Each structure stands twice: as C-alpha cells, then as structure tokens.
Amino acid sequence: MVLLVYVLVMRQLLLGMILVCLVTTVYLGYTIGGAKYAAGVFVVDVAFVVLLDILGLIL
Numbered sequence: 001m002v003l004l005v006y007v008l009v010m011r012q013l014l015l016g017m018i019l020v021c022l023v024t025t026v027y028l029g030y031t032i033g034g035a036k037y038a039a040g041v042f043v044v045d046v047a048f049v050v051l052l053d054i055l056g057l058i059l
C-alpha cells in the first residue's frame with residue numbers, strides 16, 4: 001500500500017517536472033535564441049525524468 005502511494009506521488013512529481021522542463025526549454029529557446037542549446041537541455045531533462053520514472057517503478 002505504501003509502495004503504491006509512493007509510486008503515485010512520484011508520478012505526479014515527474015509530471016510536474018516534465019511541465020517545468022518544457023516551460024524552461026521554451027523560455028530558454030526564445031530568450032537566448034539558441035535552439036540547439038534549448039533542445040539539448042530538453043533532451044537531457046527528459047532523459048533524466050524517464051530515468052527517475054524507471055527507478056520509481058523498480059523501487
């Protein structure tokens with residue numbers, strides 16, 4: 001039961017993190033104008049979030 005609650009909470013946090021990553025990426029892309037930099041940040045953030053998601057499912 002505790003594990004289920006933990007996974008649900010983690011998934012909510014991950015969804016929030018994905019939204020923050022998207023907003024940050026778009027913001028950086030528009031202000032700096034570095035599309036490659038913004039894309040790189042987004043890819044790293046998404047990879048990190050997916051990794052956390054996998055770890056959350058394992059734990």
